[in-house]
Amino acid sequence: MVNHNPIGLFDSGIGGTSIWSAIHELLPHENTVYLADSKNAPYGQKSKDEILALSIKNTEFLLEQNAKIIVVACNTATTNAIKELRAQYDVPFIGIEPAIKPAATHSKTQNIGILATKGTLSSELFNKAVEIYQDTHIVEQVGFGLVQLIEEGKIDSPEMTRLLHEYLEPMIAANIDYLVLGCSHYPYLIPQIQKILPKHIKIIDSGEAVARQTQKVLEEKVGLNPSGGEHAFYTNADPKVLSDILHNQYEVVRRDF
Structure with a gap:
């Protein structure tokens, strides 16, 4: 066809x-x-x-x-x-949709992080997906300000670095081994994110x-x-x-x- x-x-x-x-x-x-x-x-x-x-x-x-x-x-x-x-x-x-399934399935620590927008994390569809993985601790973080900075061409700005440290450090402390990027803007931040995360934490996008x-x-x-x-x-x-x-x-x- x-x-x-x-x-x-x-x-x-x-x-x-x-x-x-x-x-x-x-x-x-x-x-x-x-x-x-x-x-x-x-x-x-x-x-x-x-x-x-x-x-x-x-x-x-x-x-x-x-x-x-x-x-x-x-x-x-x-x-x-x-x-x-x-x-x-x-x-x-x-x-x-955020790739929760591969992260939850492959996680060895049973702790995964998800960085997404408020609209995604509060949606019915997302919460139904989360309910399936009761044995996995999911650390949710709203990426306030990230999309605006990307839209303004400020991917490598000091403000972006500051926000990413603020959002990612609690996830590192929670012993995540997978980070799910729950917004299509966020893959452009992977080089920045990799500088902050320990090397064993895998990043997944959709x-x-x-x-x-x-x-x-x-x-x-x-x-x-x-x-x-x-x-x-x-x-x-x-x-x-x-x-x-x-x-x-x-x-x-x-x-x-």
Whole structure:
């Protein structure tokens, strides 16, 4: 089954490009459309109703671009809106959730840390996932301020370093051996995080798992693109931030939406 239409992805900003990169690496011939709703970032401090309204707006934009599948490349939007999106639209949706399962399954200390947004950690979907692993102590930490700094291009700033020390040191003290990154922005902080964590603590994000699931749904239900690879990037804020995270390899178009 062949389908040349693009994969659509949206996030509250530039963080979902970590998911885009994983999908592009696995499926290099697929066309993609990426939407960065940076004007409304971060989603993590918003109400469920606000997150749902923004997710519907983003979905409508991607459907206008003929997206054949939509990747909700945002943990907060997935945990708060994907159920309603799937009920409202016929297009398949791929969500991104914190990778608690591999961390809890492989942990030897039975202590794992999760760094995520308030919207993700307080969501019904996340709490249902946590309930499964009663034997594992999960140290939850809201990453207040991290998304804003990433959106401002301040990944290596002293303020970022200070916040990461504040959030990670209690996890180290709690004897975690896995750190789950529960926001698609956070993989861009891995070099910073690795400087703080002891070497035995493994870091897990969801990029590869989301890419594999996207491939599976395309193969089984939607259709793959055997040749191609055109990519469109849209933002409703300063295009330079998104362009910089993409190493200026792609044109970024500013749109008000």
